[in-house]
Amino acid sequence: MRILVEGEKYGIEGLNKIFTDARFYSQQGTMGKVTHVGYYHSLDKNELVYMLPKVFIEDGKVFGKYFPEELFSQDISISFKNRDEYAWARKLLVFFYKSISEYQKRYINSNIIDEGEGLDLSSNLDLHEYSYLDLMFGFVNHYRRNKNAIMFHYVDFNSSQAKKPKWEKTVKKVTPILNSKGDPLYLKIQNKKKTVNDSELLICYFFSILNKFKDEHGLDISINKSYKIIRGKEFIRLQETGISRLRSIKHKYFADSLKRMYKLCELYFLKTNTSGVRHRNIEFVAVRNYNLVFEDMVDKLFSDSFAQNHMDQDITIAKLKHNADGKILDHIYEYGSLVDTSNIFYIGDSKYYRPGNEAGKLSMFKQFTYAKNILQYNIDLFVKAGRYHSANMRYRDIDTEGYNITPNFFIYGYVSDVDDFDQDLIESYGEPVKSSHFPDRLFDRDTLFVHQYKINFLFVLKSYSSNDLGLSRDFKLRTKQRFRNEFVNYFNKPAECGFKLYSKVLPAHELQKIITDNFKVLNGKSYIVNGNELIIARPEGDTSLDNILTTFDRKVLL
Helix, strand or coil: CCCEEECCEEEHHHHHCCCCHHHHHEEECEEEEEEEEEEECCCCCCEEEEECCCHHHEEEECCCCEHHHHHHHHHHHHHHHHHHHHHHHHHHHHHHHHHHHHHHHHHCCCCCCCHHHHCCCECCCCCCCHHHHHHHHHHHHHHHHHHHHHHHHHHHHHHHHHCCHHHHHHHHCCCEECCCCCCCEEECCCCCCCCCHHHHHHHHHHHHHHHHHHHHHHHCCCCCCCCCCCHHHHHHHHHHHHHHHHHCCCCCCCHHHHHHHHHHHHHHHHHHHHHHHHCCCCEEEEEEEEHHHHHHHHHHHHCCCCCCCEECCCCCCHHHHCCCCCEECCEEEEEECCCCCCCCEEEEECCCCCCCCCHHHHHHHHHHHHHHHHHHHHHHHHHHHHHEEEEEEEEEECCCCCCCEEEEEEEEEEEECCCCCCCCCEEECCCCCCEEECCCCCCCCCCEEEEEEEEHHHHHHHHHCCCHHHHHHHHHHHHHHHHHHHHHHHHHHHHCCCEEEEEEHHHHHHHHHHHCCHHHCCCCCCCECCCCEEEEEEEEECCCCCCCCHHHHEEECC
């Protein structure tokens, strides 16, 4: 097993030894730069290669510990068995492979990708075809889930052989297991006659294949020594003859666990039988633009399929992501407004960078353009139909002509603990960024803010291929509330946001008089909530509102 990292350079000779296809790297003199993320398996060369995302590189090392060449030049499966420091890799590689497979399924079944980005998802596997790794994980999972049932079938068969046993030979040749009382139990009995049992043959094949996976890839499993295991040259011969011998016992057992074992063994022999005309020497699933995969992983965590109570059944969140000007949003969801009880769209962008890097001016410009496009969509809809995207959404106050605040966020992936796949570890990252045409107008359509966060990449990786809907729901509720709270806290601190908020509840006629008499000075600085509460955002150092604010109280957003 070899581990490569996207964007890293390796000796071209070493790359040519493991790859039969140069599509996964670009040659630069005597070096090759890895351009893809995914996995590659060569049966002929007995090589399994993982190409990991660049997010794992920190200060030139993988997780800040291992030089990339170290993980490439040696057989990592040997280190798996002998060095505890590589224990992280077992879990990581399982979730990483599952994420690539999940993306392949989602990409094929839905239009989630901007083709203009030049997506290159390469694979020589059909969507419903089992890969080598699918089979490996299938064997391990079946064993762990049915360990006791398999043992029962094995013991049951051997018990039937205990007629006229030769105990002297049994004690000498068979290793017993001990029960809870310390008594020895012999799973194999030496006697004169032994009938051939189909279940025993199937179990022998299953554990021989499982042991092969264990030896080659350092799997963290323990196989009871009582099972007969086929190894070495005998196993190589089994790969060629196993499918015919296996099919000769088909339909001769009824237990579900044994039927599943049969199917797994059949798939394995079909894939590894080198004498077959349909044999495939290599298989791979790889993505050139992994930023699109990261976007989809994060989007699965954040976005809802539909806006809440949306009025137009044809306009889904997926369609909203595709702006009229051709731009595509990474993430968008409907949640509580910062200033009242209505809703607003939160708009996010995933940033697939090496650790330590932040979004530049171009990324900021694109994000603000996305936000303005969504705002304009809602305004156009209101003008045309007298409503916004959903029943509880409000983007503009007709009386003051002020605009609701649209929250924006960036989210980066990072790894701080190689063993932590269960906590999101979301943290603020960098300073909030403001963009405006009129810096002194908070409620102007061109005044926008972006908060930046980083999230545990390993949590995202695991969650992406998980079917735990409860975990996904809890994350959405918790994180959306947190993002709103942090925006609210930001605007409650004038030193950070640059504005002091004031408000007053007024009768309708007084409210209209204040707005009419002071419209020019209040333009972009005021917004009515809850029907009759006027909020005024006073920029730091602005004295033009002093006469109006004498009877107003400081407003604290909740």
